[in-house]
Amino acid sequence: MSNARYLTKSRYKLGIECPTKLFYTGKDAYPDQRQEDPFLEALAEGGYQVGELARQYYPGGISIETLDHGEAERMTQDLMQQGRVILYEPAFRHDNLFIRIDILVKEEQTLRLIEVKAKSYDTTGDKPFLTSRGRIASGWESYLHDVAFQKYVLERACPGHNVNAFLMMADRNALCPTDGLNQKFRIVRETKNRKGVRVSTTLTEEDLATRILVEVPVDDAVRLIHRQTYTMDGLGMSFAGLVDFLASHYERDLKITPEIGAKCSRCEFRCTPEQEAQGAISGFKECWKEVLGWNESDFAEPSILELWQFRMKNAFIRSGRLHLKDLNRGDLGRKACRGPGLSVSRRQWLQVEKVKNRDTSAFFDAPGMKAEMETWAFPLHFIDFETARVAIPFTRGRKPYEGIIFQFSHHVVQENGTVEHAGQYLNAIPGVFPNYATVRELKKQLEQDAGTIFRYATHENTYLLEVYRQLLDDPDPPEDRDALCEFIRSITCSDEWYGGRSMVDLLELVKSYYYAPATHGSNSIKKVLPALLNSSAYLKEKYSLPVYGAPDGIRSLNFTDWTWIRFGADGRVVDPYDLLPPVFDARDDAASELMSTEEELKEGGAAMTAYCRLQFSEMGDYERDKLEAALLKYCELDTLAMVMICQAWRESGG
Ligand code: SF4
Numbered sequence: 001m002s003n004a005r006y007l008t009k010s011r012y013k014l015g016i017e018c019p020t021k022l023f024y025t026g027k028d029a030y031p032d033q034r035q036e037d038p039f040l041e042a043l044a045e046g047g048y049q050v051g052e053l054a055r056q057y058y059p060g061g062i063s064i065e066t067l068d069h070g071e072a073e074r075m076t077q078d079l080m081q082q083g084r085v086i087l088y089e090p091a092f093r094h095d096n097l098f099i100r101i102d103i104l105v106k107e108e109q110t111l112r113l114i115e116v117k118a119k120s121y122d123t124t125g126d127k128p129f130l131t132s133r134g135r136i137a138s139g140w141e142s143y144l145h146d147v148a149f150q151k152y153v154l155e156r157a158c159p160g161h162n163v164n165a166f167l168m169m170a171d172r173n174a175l176c177p178t179d180g181l182n183q184k185f186r187i188v189r190e191t192k193n194r195k196g197v198r199v200s201t202t203l204t205e206e207d208l209a210t211r212i213l214v215e216v217p218v219d220d221a222v223r224l225i226h227r228q229t230y231t232m233d234g235l236g237m238s239f240a241g242l243v244d245f246l247a248s249h250y251e252r253d254l255k256i257t258p259e260i261g262a263k264c265s266r267c268e269f270r271c272t273p274e275q276e277a278q279g280a281i282s283g284f285k286e287c288w289k290e291v292l293g294w295n296e297s298d299f300a301e302p303s304i305l306e307l308w309q310f311r312m313k314n315a316f317i318r319s320g321r322l323h324l325k326d327l328n329r330g331d332l333g334r335k336a337c338r339g340p341g342l343s344v345s346r347r348q349w350l351q352v353e354k355v356k357n358r359d360t361s362a363f364f365d366a367p368g369m370k371a372e373m374e375t376w377a378f379p380l381h382f383i384d385f386e387t388a389r390v391a392i393p394f395t396r397g398r399k400p401y402e403g404i405i406f407q408f409s410h411h412v413v414q415e416n417g418t419v420e421h422a423g424q425y426l427n428a429i430p431g432v433f434p435n436y437a438t439v440r441e442l443k444k445q446l447e448q449d450a451g452t453i454f455r456y457a458t459h460e461n462t463y464l465l466e467v468y469r470q471l472l473d474d475p476d477p478p479e480d481r482d483a484l485c486e487f488i489r490s491i492t493c494s495d496e497w498y499g500g501r502s503m504v505d506l507l508e509l510v511k512s513y514y515y516a517p518a519t520h521g522s523n524s525i526k527k528v529l530p531a532l533l534n535s536s537a538y539l540k541e542k543y544s545l546p547v548y549g550a551p552d553g554i555r556s557l558n559f560t561d562w563t564w565i566r567f568g569a570d571g572r573v574v575d576p577y578d579l580l581p582p583v584f585d586a587r588d589d590a591a592s593e594l595m596s597t598e599e600e601l602k603e604g605g606a607a608m609t610a611y612c613r614l615q616f617s618e619m620g621d622y623e624r625d626k627l628e629a630a631l632l633k634y635c636e637l638d639t640l641a642m643v644m645i646c647q648a649w650r651e652s653g654g
Helices: 011-018 038-045 047-057 068-077 138-157 206-208 219-227 238-251 264-266 273-279 281-290 295-301 315-320 344-354 366-373 435-444 459-473 481-492 506-513 523-536 537-543 596-600 605-614 621-649
Strands: 083-090 093-094 097-100 101-107 110-121 163-171 186-191 194-199 212-216 230-232 235-237 380-390 402-413 419-426 452-455
Touching: 011 047, 011 238, 038 212, 047 110, 047 186, 047 194, 047 212, 068 083, 068 093, 068 097, 093 138, 097 138, 101 452, 110 138, 110 212, 138 219, 138 238, 163 219, 186 238, 186 605, 212 366, 219 238, 230 238, 235 238, 235 264, 235 481, 264 281, 264 315, 264 344, 273 435, 366 621, 380 459, 380 605, 380 621, 402 435, 402 459, 402 621, 419 435, 435 459, 435 537, 452 459, 459 481, 506 621, 523 537, 523 621, 537 621
Parallel strands: 110 163, 380 452
Antiparallel strands: 083 101, 093 097, 101 110, 163 212, 186 194, 230 235, 380 402, 402 419
């Protein structure tokens, strides 16, 4: 089966993101760092289940299964001869444009085009698609362009028909009618490369009686997209012109002249040094060389793309000031500092100054941090949550995409410096709504004393506030609802309260008091930790022996005699996340299917994917245990990373 170089909806969306990407996409020579695994992505977002539930709301449809473009198109054409028909995944082609539609309802000359999205939609508010100035709202652009492209192709492939377009999404306010609905949509492997959803034979009319997906008409927004003017390659063009421009370049494999900008910082067509050494080509470098005439030494210099929270990147790129070393203090503004710690512009200037001075040492405001530390109460508690949002709720009365806290890790540091992995919790039992049990366990672990609690970023606070709301809204609450609510209020902050033991955000402390050039302007804990490990003599000494999980060393719930500090061939400390042992034997077929999940565990969102896999895919006990063990290890490292950051600061005079 080989499919022609048609412009499909995903390529169209890639093209409007950046038209040059159409030249790089799908070519082995140009590595794609996004490495989106459509299966994992759909699994995490609930795409498979939402798609299948949508079909249940349109029963009796015919599914076009084949992935071959020509065959799918022929089958669709045959079925379209019927006056009334419902089709799942029908294929339509117009010249070099090709689409598969999630659900198509044909009633004589009227076609209902339904694009199903794993996204929540608030049915109580105004339609959010347009801004007050009548433009497409940026958060909806990608979804609406997707439908606009499909409607454009369908109207041309089926002249004489009236096409109405809809987005079908999860209704944020709908209440699930029954218990266990999400377990009735299980992910199964249909063929080697194809996954599907098996709908349980126990699915009842009652399960579908209250729709938790809503169909929203989008013809007005689509009309606006079709009437807008677009600029490509310096030329103004209509929507039809835009589609033709992208399609003809893609079909002939012609590169569209790059227009570089701030968007390039998120470009997925980059190489790792290893890939480059093996002959792969960086699409990013190719673009920047083409436009700017850059050579390798230019790429080695920190560029404006790295500058933290800088909103003028496009203006500076246009004026040709691309390297941090070329910036002056006046370029960054001088907003007065409110409160202790670095202001945004001061921190930006610090980043630039260190580049200008070729200074690779870290900045640390020891007196500022010391003042913060004096407000802390021992023992210190470090917590990290793993969370998910599940499209189809677990139980009756719950709403789509409610927040789920399925795991936490908890480290404790005593005043004398003793560290221990004091607790953890993981509840991935299929079909079980874990939130109340998770918070109950967290309460039990944290209420032993009144020590300061730390989180990294707002995530833990946000999810606890969501559980608080779930507890209050629950028509059948647990007996300890009041105690759980009181506990949540005590350790969180919101618009209405500031808890007496409100968690301290380590990320805010990083932003205020610490900057390491090795982080390249990122404050992600995954960047801050390696930078500190490489610069802190204290951490190097403390963790370079197999003390972690050793009988007389640091107590761990998941590691034994573990050494965190190991040095690579370049003499630098190896990223601790890269040290975690492989969970699955690569020779094991069933297990290797899970490898990509494990690989991604250290990145945000990957734990959520693993959780959805534990919930919704067919899995033996062996794989389940391995995956749960991997989740526990990675989460333990997340809180240990927070501990290490504080230890390094404390030893540096904080
Ligand atoms: S580097 Fe920039 S211009 Fe080139 S493909 Fe990536 S985003 Fe587009």
